[in-house]
Amino acid sequence: MATPAARAFRRLEGLFCVYKPAGVPWKLVRDGIETKLLKGLDALPSLPIPEQTRFLPPPGGDNLTPKVLSAVCVPALSKHRLVTGPEFRHIRVGVGHRLDTFSSGVLVLGVGNGNKALNDLYHTRVTRDYTLEGEFGTATDDFSHMGRVVERSTYDHITQDKLERVLAMLQGANQKALLTYANVDMQSQEAYEMAVQGSLGPDGKSPPILMSLRCIRFQPPNFTLEVQCLNETQKYLRKVVHEIGLELRSTAICKGVRRTRDGTFTLQDALIRHQWTTAEVMRAVKKNRPSTRSVISSNRSTPVPTDKEVRSSYETQSCDRLTPPRSHKQDLMS
Amino acid sequence: MASSCVQLCIRHRLVLPLKTVALTVCTQARRCHTFIRPRRPPDVSGMQAKYQQRPCICFYSNIISKQENKESKQLIHLNDDVSSNESPTSLDQDAATRLPALEEISDEEAASLTPYPSIPPASASLREYVDQSETLVKLVQLGVNLWKLEQRPNVGSMLLRLVFDKDVAPRLLFLKSIGVDDSRLGYVVTHNPLVLTEDLENLQARVNYLKSKKFTSENVASMVSRAPYILNFSVKRLDNRLGFYQQQLGLNAANTRNIVARLPRLLCGSLEPVKENLKVCEIELGFKANEIQHMVLAVPKILTANKRKLTQIFDFLHNTMKVPHHLIAKFPQVFNNKFLRIKERHLFLQYLERAHYDPDQSSYVSLERLTSSPDYTFCTEVALATLEDFYVFQKTL
Numbered sequence: 079m080a081t082p083a084a085r086a087f088r089r090l091e092g093l094f095c096v097y098k099p100a101g102v103p104w105k106l107v108r109d110g111i112e113t114k115l116l117k118g119l120d121a122l123p124s125l126p127i128p129e130q131t132r133f134l135p136p137p138g139g140d141n142l143t144p145k146v147l148s149a150v151c152v153p154a155l156s157k158h159r160l161v162t163g164p165e166f167r168h169i170r171v172g173v174g175h176r177l178d179t180f181s182s183g184v185l186v187l188g189v190g191n192g193n194k195a196l197n198d199l200y201h202t203r204v205t206r207d208y209t210l211e212g213e214f215g216t217a218t219d220d221f222s223h224m225g226r227v228v229e230r231s232t233y234d235h236i237t238q239d240k241l242e243r244v245l246a247m248l249q250g251a252n253q254k255a256l257l258t259y260a261n262v263d264m265q266s267q268e269a270y271e272m273a274v275q276g277s278l279g280p281d282g283k284s285p286p287i288l289m290s291l292r293c294i295r296f297q298p299p300n301f302t303l304e305v306q307c308l309n310e311t312q313k314y315l316r317k318v319v320h321e322i323g324l325e326l327r328s329t330a331i332c333k334g335v336r337r338t339r340d341g342t343f344t345l346q347d348a349l350i351r352h353q354w355t356t357a358e359v360m361r362a363v364k365k366n367r368p369s370t371r372s373v374i375s376s377n378r379s380t381p382v383p384t385d386k387e388v389r390s391s392y393e394t395q396s397c398d399r400l401t402p403p404r405s406h407k408q409d410l411m412s
Numbered sequence: 413m414a415s416s417c418v419q420l421c422i423r424h425r426l427v428l429p430l431k432t433v434a435l436t437v438c439t440q441a442r443r444c445h446t447f448i449r450p451r452r453p454p455d456v457s458g459m460q461a462k463y464q465q466r467p468c469i470c471f472y473s474n475i476i477s478k479q480e481n482k483e484s485k486q487l488i489h490l491n492d493d494v495s496s497n498e499s500p501t502s503l504d505q506d507a508a509t510r511l512p513a514l515e516e517i518s519d520e521e522a523a524s525l526t527p528y529p530s531i532p533p534a535s536a537s538l539r540e541y542v543d544q545s546e547t548l549v550k551l552v553q554l555g556v557n558l559w560k561l562e563q564r565p566n567v568g569s570m571l572l573r574l575v576f577d578k579d580v581a582p583r584l585l586f587l588k589s590i591g592v593d594d595s596r597l598g599y600v601v602t603h604n605p606l607v608l609t610e611d612l613e614n615l616q617a618r619v620n621y622l623k624s625k626k627f628t629s630e631n632v633a634s635m636v637s638r639a640p641y642i643l644n645f646s647v648k649r650l651d652n653r654l655g656f657y658q659q660q661l662g663l664n665a666a667n668t669r670n671i672v673a674r675l676p677r678l679l680c681g682s683l684e685p686v687k688e689n690l691k692v693c694e695i696e697l698g699f700k701a702n703e704i705q706h707m708v709l710a711v712p713k714i715l716t717a718n719k720r721k722l723t724q725i726f727d728f729l730h731n732t733m734k735v736p737h738h739l740i741a742k743f744p745q746v747f748n749n750k751f752l753r754i755k756e757r758h759l760f761l762q763y764l765e766r767a768h769y770d771p772d773q774s775s776y777v778s779l780e781r782l783t784s785s786p787d788y789t790f791c792t793e794v795a796l797a798t799l800e801d802f803y804v805f806q807k808t809l
Contacts, residue, residue, distance in 0.1 A: 097807050099752055130543075135523065147523050155552050156539045163559035182809060336808075350806050351752070352787070 082122040083165050086356065090115065090169065091190035092363035093199075093370045095340065097348040100182035104173060107185065111354050112171045115189070118356025120164045130154040172196050175206065175340055180222055181312045183208070183337030184348050189363065195370050198377035203279055204341035205289055205306050210332055212319045214299040217329035221316035225331075233328045238296045244325045245291050245303070248318070252288040259284040279308065286310035288318070300333075342369040538562045538571070547576045554584075555598025556605075567605050580608055583615070590619055591633030604640035614646075621647045625654065626665070631673040639676035653679045660690060661708055662701065675712040686715045689722070697726050699737060707744035714747055724751050733758055735769050735779065743779040757782055757790060760805050764795055 080088075098107050133147040155161060172193040174186030188196040214233035218225030259280035262269045272278040280287060288307045295302040303322075305315065316332040323330025338345050347366065349358055517525075532540055538558050542548040548571065552558060562568040574580055584597055587607075592600060600607065607615075622632050635642055642650075657678065658668045672678055678686070693699050693714070699707070707714055714722070725747055729735045740746065746754070761767040761777065768776050781794050791799045 099756075099806075100809060102752070152543075155542045155549060158542075158552055160552055160556065161539055161542050161558045345807050348807060350803055352803075 081125050081165065083119045083124065086119055086122060086360070087166055087169075087190075089360050090356070090363065092192040093174075093186060093188050093195050093343075093366050093373070094359055094362035095184050095186045095343040095348045095366075096354065097345070097350050098177050098182055098185040099351070100334065100336075101179060103179045104176050104185060108171055108173050108187065111187065111359075112169055114354050115169050115171070115356050115359060116164070116166055119166050119169075124159055124165065127153040127155070127157050174199050177337060178312045180224070180316075181335035181337065183335075184340045184343055184345060185337075186340050186343050189359065192363070192370065195374050198374050199341060202341070202373055202377050203281070203308065204373075205308050206310070206337055206341070207339035208305045208307065208310075208315055209294075209334075209336045209338055210303040210305060210315055210319055211334035211336075212301050212303065212322070212330050213333055214301070214323060214326075214328050214330050216331050217320065217323065218331050221313070221320045221332055223331050223333045229329050231329045233299050233326075236298060236326050236328060238293070240326055241293055241296060241301065241322075244322055245293060247325070248322070249288065249291045252291075255285070256280065256287050256289070259287070284309050286314045341373065536562075538568050541572060545572060547571065547574050547580055550576050550580070551601065554601065555595075557598075557602045560602060561605055564605075570609065571605065574608060582612060583608055583610070586612060586615060587636065590636060591629050592637050593633075596637040600637065600640040604644060606644055607640065610644060615643050618643055618645070618647055618650065621650060625669070627669060627673065631669075635673060635676035635679075639680050641680045642676055645680065650679055653683065656683055656686075660687075661705055663705065663709070667709060671708060671712040675716070678712065678715060681716065685719075689715055689717065689719060692719050692722060696723060699741060703737065703741040707741055711744045711747065714744060717747060721751065722747060725749070725754065728755060728758075729779075733767070733769055739769070739771075739779065746779050746783050749783045754783055756806055756809065757795075759809060760795055760797075760802055763805065764797060766795060 096107065096111065098104060129151045130153075132150050132152055134150055135147055170190060170193055172188040174188065174196050177183060177185055186196070186199065188194075213223065214236060215230060216223075216227055217229040217231075218227055220226075256279055257264060260269075260272075260278050261281055262272065262278070269278065286307060286309050288305055288310075290304075290306045292304050293301060294304050303319070305318075307315070312335045315335055319330050319332040343366070347362065349362060531544060535541070538548060538561075542552065542558065548558065551571070558571075561571065587597060587600060588594070619632060622635070623629070627635070654668060654672065657663070657672065658665065661668075663671075690704070693704050693707070694701070726740070728751065729740055729746065730737070758767060761782075766775060766777065768774070769779070769782075770776065771778075777794055781790070785794070787802065788799055791797055791802050795802065
């Protein structure tokens with residue numbers, strides 16, 4: 079007979095995403111979630127202790143009375159919770175595309191058999207969306223605001239127009255890299271058909287490629303970029319901010335890297351810290367079952383993923399729920 | 413290991429065929445409980461040395477072999493008929509040929525026969541022994557977490573060796589007499605099983621020492637309930653620690669008693685981390701001596717807190733939130749919180765432009781309201797926003 083804990087354990091299988099806070103290593107997040115899931119499973123009620131029959135001799139001391147055994151039904155303490163320990167001592171929780179300690183954002187985790195889908199997620203060429211907060215005027219050794227300052231410069235000459243031009247130049251260079259690493263002859267029909275479907279892109283390993291790059295907010299010295307990229311690392315994205323500063327003949331540091339989308343998992347689905355419980359994770363896994371299936375099937379059937387679907391789904395959902403501060407203040411005051 | 417197992421099998425079989433002797437021995441030994449209760453501790457043999465690489469394996473076979481030896485010696489003493497007990501191996505061969513399993517026996521003999529003991533000679537878990545051992549049964553009924561205890565090396569064997577009436581009961585009654593609640597006895601034994609092997613005179617001496625330092629009996633009871641290891645430390649060590657706290661913090665006797673009664677594990681752990689924490693507060697964080705005294709009196713946990721956490725929280729409070737030293741010293745409970753909680757709440761208030769921590773300003777937010785209130789109260793009263801807004805904001809950080 080399955081205990082409630084065993085039934086819950088079987089339901090904990092699939093992919094879900096959490097919002098990783100900045101400053102916390104991804105491994106701590108994964109360990110914390112595993113501990114919370116195990117604690118939740120341990121708290122579920124267990125089956126009552128089975129009984130066993132024991133035959134005891136009568137307590138009398140004399141040899142003359144005939145020895146008759148008495149049958150006694152006692153609980154089998156070897157099955158008691160305090161003796162056997164918790165039913166589940168380990169859950170397999172795997173991490174998808176990792177986020178380094180400095181960054182925050184959507185972190186896809188797989189639990190139980192869902193870890194197999196993580197493998198497919200790696201091979202599927204899904205893009206990720208990031209929001210980069212930058213600040214002009216300083217250059218540091220690790221490109222972030224917590225590093226050692228290397229250089230300071232002025233930024234008064236920078237206008238939004240110049241920034242847009244630099245971004246366009248970068249995007250052009252990245253598009254060229256995209257086509258080069260696609261390993262397809264540009265003059266062929268095959269390349270045309272792939273481009274029409276939107277599935278033209280690098281296959282397998284390639285250097286980081288930024289598919290699109292645009293500036294959302296520009297208030298010197300601060301600016302915010304929105305990036306869609308492939309095969310990237312967060313340090314590369316901070317380096318991109320640094321290089322933008324250099325292109326504009328100034329310097330820039332990155333104050334925050336925030337992943338807003340990983341494949342089909344967006345900020346809306348991400349669980350924040352107080353939601354890292356067994357019930358919430360089960361709900362999230364159930365909700366994400368269709369997208370998990372699409373990840374697995376897309377990896378199995380076609381060699382190139384349906385990036386067009388991903389992009390269209392992104393456009394229909396709104397990633398940035400909070401409007402810029404000005405209008406939000408008006409909402410509050412009204 | 414194989415040879416010892418074979419030896420043990422031989423010894424088990426020794427008990428069963430000697431039916432006439434078994435009857436007389438039966439009345440003395442208590443059959444429903446384990447007969448693995450030797451009165452002397454097993455000495456370290458070569459086999460135990462082999463098992464030392466795996467501390468979780470409790471080595472019980474030595475215990476059984478000693479007990480069997482004693483019982484077989486008893487049997488030899490009681491019945492002179494059994495003369496061939498000098499060489500166990502020759503007896504075994506004779507027993508095997510004389511008494512096949514299908515021999516008919518009377519009802520009385522059948523009733524007195526115990527089933528072949530299903531207790532393994534050595535095991536990595538107490539599960540196999542719990543049904544046969546009176547001590548283990550009573551401990552489980554008290555609420556002791558045997559699973560946690562068997563992970564510790566040697567504790568499982570120690571528990572099996574204890575006799576409930578002679579070893580465990582007097583100590584539990586002693587704990588009860590100090591004032592420890594019945595429901596806490598399980599907790600105390602789970603966290604400190606070695607209290608069951610301490611001398612009763614030593615335990616009494618330590619309790620008398622604490623009472624002589626003017627701790628009330630309720631205080632002593634609560635200290636033992638919350639820090640079970642306290643009774644295992646010698647009087648000299650307890651004295652040393654009390655003296656250290658009084659001298660280092662510059663507190664009078666009443667205040668020292670106060671913090672030790674509230675956080676009894678101060679007397680249990682090492683003093684090095686406490687010294688380091690005090691140095692951190694003084695040098696790195698820059699608190700004055702009287703501020704440190706006040707903070708420790710309010711929150712003694714600061715003495716055993718993680719240094720990195722203390723520094724991280726203080727750095728954020730002082731350098732980012734610009735809260736001065738005297739305000740932090742007034743509310744040291746802020747160090748009890750998780751760093752991320754303080755950070756998220758401060759950034760939320762900053763976003764809503766309500767981050768005023770100076771008492772002179774209007775709409776001043778005290779550190780207590782910032783950190784100690786639950787999420788709902790914080791959102792509705794301090795930030796004047798909804799809980800959903802706060803959760804959505806957390807996803808933008």
